[in-house]
Amino acid sequence: MPNYICSTCGTQYVETRQPPESCLICTDERQYVKKSGQRWTTASELRQSHHTTIKLEEPGLISIGIEPQFGIGQRAFFLRTPHGNVLWDCIPLLDGALVEMLNAMGGLAAIAISHPHYYSNVVEWSREFGNIPVYLHAADRQWVMRPDDCIHFWQGETRPLLEGLTLIRCGGHFAGGSVLHWGAGAEGRGVLLSGDIIQVVADRKSVSFMYSYPNHIPLGPAAIQQIVNAVEPFPYDRIYGAFWDMVIERNGKTAVKSSAERYLQAISH
Template sequence: MPAYLCTACGLQFPPAEAPPARCPICDEARQYIPAGGQGWTTLEALQTRHRNAFQRIEPGLYGIGTVPEFAIGQRALLIQRPEGNILWDCLALLDPATVDLIQGLGGISAIAISHPHYYTAMVEWSRAFGDAPIHLHEADRAFVVRPDPAIRFWSGDRLGLGAGVALIRTGGHFPGSAVLHWAGGAEGRGALLTGDTIQVVADRRWVSFMYSYPNQVPLPARAVGAVRDAVEPVAFERLYGAFWHSIVAEDAKDAVRRSAARYIAAISDPAAGR
């Protein structure tokens, strides 16, 4: 039986004879059901029309993205390290070429995902790499539609993954939204991998924070302040968002501070924008 994939968000469901009646990720205020209705595909069908592209972003960091773009269009990030590689966020497409290339880079010892929009085919990825543990925050447990023993729900505000890598719960976009701090990134000055928990905007000196990006629903000031405060204790020079060009290349920590201040001022001042 096929494990159906939602074509709007890439979420994979357990094997079944027929597609699900609905996708709980799309049928929710932060995402959307396309105008043409909910659509479904399978991993096998996806492999015939798409492939994954790789890019070396900086020493020890590789981007992996599906082309042509599928569903939300995010790219995953692979941190390469002697202690074991970590996949940050996930993709719906996994094929033999992707497995071969990643194995050549040292495989995957752990998967960590920022929020439910990027759960996609996480179970397929885990199984392809020796049942690598999948770290998800327990606050988003309800969005897991394909349970698996590899899924490890973590709690609290921080989870260390060893060797200068840690997950930080920020909340905001989702209750369990998290970022990954990589102390060795940016030539040892630190990098923050954020998905779209902290989203890089068109002017890449700035970032933003939203409850829903496609539906343009903002976060309240207190939630933005909580995201900013959650990452304040760690050092990072560079910030990588969810997409290929979502990079704040330098002074990223100050960009988060400035952006939070600008955002809070804009939504708190009744005269703003007049």
């Protein structure tokens, strides 16, 4: 039986003979079902119509996406460290060429994901690289559509992943919404891989924060302050967002603070 993948959000489900009636991720108020209705695909069908693409972001960091765009359109990151390699966030396509390339660079030691919209087909990724652990925040446990023993639910506000890498729970977009801090990134100035928990926006000088991006549902002041407080103890200068070319190259920490102040001022009126 196939593991069906939602064509709108890219989430993979447990094996079923027929596609699920609906995608629980997309019927949540943070997502949507397209006007054309619920559509499903499978991993094998996706490999026939799409391919992965990569981009070197900086030494030790490669971004991975899908062409043509599929689902939400996020990118994943392959992060190399002397202590092992990590996949941050996930995409619903894993092809042979990509597996060969990543294995040639040392494979993967772990996977961590920012929030449920990017859980994707993470179980397939784990199995392909030797049943490696997948770290998801326990507050988002209910949104796992394909449970598996590879999934490890972490709790609390921070969790060391590998040496020099720390998961930080920010909340906001989802209760367990998290970012990844890479201390050695940006030539030692520090990097945040932020998904869309802290969303790098079009000017690439500021960020925003939303409960729902497609449906334009904002967050309240307490949620914004929680996000800012969560990342404040960590040194970082560069921020990589969820989508291609959405990068704040310098002064990322200042951008988060000033963007939060701007946001709070806007909603106060």
